[in-house]
Amino acid sequence: MLQPGVLTLAATPIGNPLDASVRLQRALAAADLIAAEDTRRLARLARDLEVELRAKIISYHEHNEAERTELLLAALREGRRVLVVTDAGMPVVSDPGFQAVRAAVETGLPITVIPGPSAVLTALAASGIAPDRFTFEGFPPRREGRLRSLLESLAQEPRTMVFFESPRRTAATLAAMAEVLGEERPAAVARELTKTHEEVVRGSLAELAAWADEHEVLGEIVLVISGAQPTTARPEDLVDAVLQRAATGERLKDAAKEAARGHGGISARELYDLSLRRRAADGS
Structure with a gap:
């Protein structure tokens, strides 16, 4: 009462x-x-x-x-x-x-x-993705630049991430996630939870982005994204890859950011500084 x-x-x-x-x-x-x-x-x-x-x-x-x-x-x-x-x-x-x-x-x-x-907990339980530690991110930004910025800030997040999303933006958001977080990152799309047409689609971000692009996504959507896996790579191990990208015309700062992506614990800034010093030492 x-x-x-x-x-x-x-x-x-x-x-x-x-x-x-x-x-x-x-x-x-x-x-x-x-x-x-x-x-x-x-x-x-x-x-x-x-x-x-x-x-x-x-x-x-x-x-x-x-x-x-x-x-x-x-x-x-x-x-x-x-x-x-x-x-x-x-x-x-x-x-x-x-x-x-x-x-x-x-x-x-x-x-x-x-x-x-709770849509968050229901989707998390059904996703097949580790539920022991997770973060709820709500609705991601609609604008592409702000969305990318958010995803870049979450690229090394080790906890499972849960998002809400509009059905009409699901395909674009999954495509951006695949590009920024990594195509092989495990994820799940839960739609119409507890309703007649409840569906949970599981796969890599690349697979889910392709699925959403090929199907008409309808209903209330929850996205569950696996956290970043720790890496044993050292910043020094990635310097050659950064310099190779830069040799093709890519800005060194952008090359460092791309090389660091997917390697938990490696700072893009630190990798950029190491690459800058190596390039100066090589005289290139």
């Missing part, structure tokens, strides 16, 4: 409504105020769960989160039962809710969470 004056964040099903917890059903029925990312989806979920909503329902999404947070705080101060839900999964995690949590913390109002379905 919801407690009055307590901000409650509740996870909702990511696809199959039968995954809804008993606590969620009771919270929906008992709430005085429900802040929903999409009020129409909330109404459909309530119908699926055969729950009668008696609460006042307001929309609560990225475009009005700051403004509506004040309404939530006012209701909490009045001792009302306030519930925050999103379209699917847990509020706050790549979804609205963080501003409400931060505001409640700052004003000393209590917070509780009703746990439940």
